[in-house]
Amino acid sequence: MNDDHVYLSLSEGHPEGDGQWAFGTGFEDPLHGADTTVPDGIDAEELASCCLMLADDALIAAQRLAQWCMCAPELEEEVALANIGLDLLGQARLLYARVGRVDGTGRGEDAYAYFRDAARFRNVRLVELPNGDFAFSIARLLVFSAWRLALFERLTDAADPILAAIATKAIKELEYHRLYAAQWVLRLGDGTTQSRQRMQRALDEIAPHLAELFTPHASLPVDPTSVREETTAVVDRVLDAAGLVLAQTASAAGRGRDGLHTEHLAVLLAELQSVARADPQATW
Template sequence: MPDDHLHPSLADGDGGDARWAFGTGFEDPLHGVDTTLPAHVDAVELAACCLALADDALIGAQRLAEWTTRAPELEEELALANIALDLLGQARLLYARCGRADGSGRDEDAYAYLRDPADFRNVRLAELPNGDFAFTIARLLLLSTWRLAHLTRLVASPDPVLAAIAAKGVKELTYHRQYAAEWTVRLGDGTEESHRRMHTALHEVAPWLPELYEAHDAREEVGTVLRQVLDVAGLAVPPAAAPPPGHGRNGEHTEHLAPLLAELQGLARAHPGATW
């Protein structure tokens, strides 16, 4: 997609602190961006959309970051860390946009560090423990495919800031999906053990698919990608399964989110307002 579809400040690669960069020392990830809410955009709906997508990204990034020093190979450790950083960058921008849209003026740290588990709106698949490498790959394949379909549609959002965030995210998620697809094929079409693990992982993530479709109906896109990838990998699409009770978009989470947030938020809550 050509860069003329992006908000100028987000597409500019030479804009100093206004460039698209994450964790590089500037405080406002939307610095230099006109965040005026268009008159025809529903602020409540926009804030809810940004918050949910940001929570998905933040929690997903935290789980991927847990592979640091634990991945099977250094190359994969770096790849997973870079994917986590992409998601963290998306979360920063989406939280910043949410704070403007909901009128609270909250910054990204307030959303990430100062909310309790019931306040989070991420889909529950993102918060499940990593399991083995095959489970992480299966989850990444589902989440990146689903999120890519969602953000692709949001490129046409009537809010120009969200549209620009989505356009940049599409480029990143295309790589995330490709990485997960390649590893799915390697594991599925590899040894007997790797095939078994990938088969098991797909059946473990399958019950969480209905919640993804309820949060955003990308059933056709996700189904098409799964069939294509699994066919090459010599794996079968897992049968439909009833989702566990609850729904992350309503703040109903698994028992795994609270410990994850305790680790993520511990420093910020122990030293409120601290800077370094």
């Protein structure tokens, strides 16, 4: 995909009704030029559900990272977290665009991002939890990126070529996300007494929410057992080097995939969606 049109569109006039809340006006569909026909033998409903879940995970995680802007410990980390969030937002765009082609509605990305209530989102609960301190956000990013990378590596063999291509494109991004988080976990775990305590507390706080990541779902064509093994091996290797531990909890898996979320998601969405919902027909 060529992004030159993004910059050119900033100086061009845009006809009324051509607006997109998410990305301004004049931007092409992220799947522009691709054959989006659903191949024979693929259940379109399950494919749409799969892409929607993965897109929601990315969108909500990106929004949480965006909240670090002007709040990160250093300018360099603020830029890094913003760029990771933009990577995830790009993944969400592609996946939402795929949903709109597959579910038969023809809806664009904005319809999924801005005009659904919390109960219609299908993200895992881990990504919707408030940021907490820097240690919490880093601990979450390590687990989330390690899990999402393991998941997407398997989705490169997905029967749907568009989903496979999206997964392939995202792998390099997720590898960097995982590396960035791992480096900070090592610094904090092997730093001062306070940084070590904060890092361990953060790991203890996210532990009850991990079971949901590895819960089977009919729409996800990936064996959660293999994803769990790889994710756990990566995270444990980082934590061992940092002298930290991720507790194994007996907590029941959350049901974010079924639309049952924490109270935090509705608050996040109110902020994310407020401008678009104030004037849904606006163009800019």
